[in-house]
Amino acid sequence: MITQFPKDVPFNELGLNIKKINALIEYCKDEESDELILISKNGMYHENFTNTNKPIALNSLTKVFAGTAIGLLMEEGLISSLHTPISTYFLNLNKTEMSEITLWHILTHTSGIHTDGHDNELSAAPNIAEYVLALPITDKPGTVSKYSNEAVGLLSEIVRRITGKTIDQYLNEKLFIPLGIKDWEWLKDQSNNPYAYAGLSLKGIDLAKFANLHLNDGVWNGKQIISKHWIDTATHPTQSINRNWGYLWLTAYVEDVYVGYGMSGFGGKYLLVSPKENFIAIRLVHRKDPIPAPSADLFFKLAIDIIK
Template identity: 30%
Template sequence: MKSLVDFEKVIKKDKIDSVLVQKNNTVIFEYFRNNKMKEKQHKIYSVTKSVLSALIGIAIDKGYIENVNTPIYNYFPEIKNDKEKQEITIKHLLTMTSGLHWPGNSGMIPSKNWVDFVLQQDMDHPPGKEMVYSCGSSQLLSAILQKSTGVSIETFAKKHLFIPLGITDYKWNRDAQGIAIGGFGLTIKSADMLKIGSLYLQNGVWKTKQIVPSHWVEESTTPKVKIDDHYSYGYHWWNITFDNQIGRIYSAIGREGQYIIVAPEDQLVTVITSSFKEDSRRPLQYFAEYLLERK
């Protein structure tokens, strides 16, 4: 790990809004671009997906959902007559391997019913064969969570995740049908992002209480689909491989440079919020250069 003084000098010159670094359960570095950033609810974009993954794990543990191999037609009977779509499971949605065509958010967002829009897409591949990163898959998971629990995701999250972690200042936007936006709908403070990262570092335990099942933390953050030599995907969590790194690293990653980065072997959790319209991976480069232990 390089000097944190040098790290601060670099990020002050860039479009970094906030950074929190926790090592061995102690915050060793804190940076906010201005006073407003400390209390701001940051739009965390696709970091939302990783929070959704945690809620799916909690729902399975509590018996609302049987398991990840449950076919999604159990929740969407309108696809029962489509043999290919009958093969799609919750696991396929979590790993972005449903096979459903994805025209992008620019296709889904203007549609009147987001869930129907996703389900009506053609099948490009058999389920499980190809990964296509899709906020549509996350929206289906959000709908499944709401259908299975009988309450809104915000209500479920508040009871089973947010209140136990002491998270009170957040907003989870919804689609026109009142379903929480699973792919990018959450706004939350940097300090609360750190709590989520810390929870995962501690295998789902917070203040001696098991919030997320430990086996789910392990399963959801373990690589399921390899993207390239540096990235692979679990259940709505990314795995990242840097040159000469020690141990594994997994991360929640959002557009414009939003990150919760967990390095279990280093006992390190890093939260970064940014405003990068381009080159949103630059905060990850700063993490690798200034915070990551190398061989």
Template identity: 30%
Template sequence: MTNWERATPEAAGFAANLERKLAAGFESGLLLPIHALLIGRAGKLVLEQYFDGEDESWGDQLGRVQFGPEVLHDLRSVTKSVVGLLYGIALERGLVPALDAPVIDGFPEYPDLVADPERRKVTVGHTLNMTMGMEWDESKPYTDPTNSEIAMEMAPDRYRFILDRPITGAPGEKWVYSGGAVALIGALIERGSGQKLPDFAREVLFAPLGITDFHWMAGSDGVVSPASGLRLTAPDLLRIGAMLVDGGRHEGQQVVPASWIEASWTPAIQTWDGLGYGRLWYIHEAPAPGYDTPLRWVGAFGNGGQRLWLAPEAGIACVINAGDYNLFERWVTPARIWREIVVGNLVRA
């Protein structure tokens, strides 16, 4: 990784044998193969390891890939959290509706839905928190056309498909994982900014961080996917993480509003497995050596084992890329790396 000052694990406050413990985890079989693992702390690169393995991009097989600092990788649903940041930037610039605005008002081409008083109760904030109170089911495999996200991609009008889902409860009461919610957020950004999502992202987020190489996958209708389509290098994803840990700043420039970051990392709802969730980020805590109380962590999660883990109070950002797509039982590996290798090897605050 270029333009990063490096620090040994010991100098950065980790156990001196951090890399050896990681290697032992792989050798023992407790840590299944991954594609990339990067750890940064306080703006310094502590660990950077790449591997080789089978990979794909949105289902297109890429064969065996030797990963490295310049290789793009699917982020899958980590994309959602990046789009959450873009909405915060757009909101500060006055380009998109406020969080208490009915999300349906951003889609006036559906007057029948706009006039529905129940649908008008669903706000932008509910959409960002995935608490829309509308039917959505992504529990089925992403190869199944009845999976709601796949059905959305196949629908003649993706936005009507999302906004016309049956109402299942009051908005704000229940978290339901929804790529459709994020598709609406992406559309609001595009409509408000007058730019395609990749162009807006390049201008307001990627270019300020020095990120020049990325790709954003699109559906058959040419609409890029705010829910899962972004491909970045592992170092560039770590660059985003380091900026967030530094309160949204990069080299003295405020890239993402600090108030948006802190509000996003304050749980608005609880997920089905007990994590906090806010504005497209997961929030929880874990015990850490050197800290008297559990350490708050924030995460962006993606299919296959893609992870951006952050411990803001400890100044830590961690990126994991993997190729375990749709193998949900193997997603314990990224969590184990974060819990046992990264947080578990902190020796001082």
């Protein structure tokens, strides 16, 4: 546990393997990264390769923030159970195939809602929720693990129907302001609803605050922002269909041993958190078309190798 946000130190003072850190730094340089942040119990190494001062699009990393919104609503008692059917919020779904889908199914990528495997049509839809609710069910909910931008897209509208606020307004109040995150952006559909599966942009240092909050069991400056129970549950395997998924977090293993969790966003936005090792690794880059996206697997391998 890192109880305070760490101070800046040279990478050779992190107390970690210097040769392995150098390998990760070289990877980030080769892949034209904008920011690399490494945090250990000894401090934080922050390399801003391009001197960027603008928020960077997190793409699918946005999903863990959407999941966090559901966790915060649970703590407020505004959601009684993750097994609440989504028809509670979309009454027109009663007696349809979608009536069996619950919040839990969305958070674990087991909703069964048809997915295209990309977000081209989804992001072009005038209203994300209406688009998704018109899609067919291709698998019985809770039986197949299939990564779904479409299902996660519903979380934005669900948050709005519960709170009367858009998901960015809600998270700004409950998460960003308490963490001192002021410079952020969130893309919206034509109906002014923020995308829940992508769309959030943050600076590397602010993503590090969010990650550090998780290392500190949800406590920031002595105040409980996210419950420890939610963090523990959301960042560990949640079902037997695919142990790689928590609640929109991916779990990480070395030789079948759990070492932490993280998430990636298209185009090279990566976050790894290892509570046992008090370790965080972040790599961000502004999307540079038509340069191919770097290997997420290689980043996570190099990052995990530092703490092995």
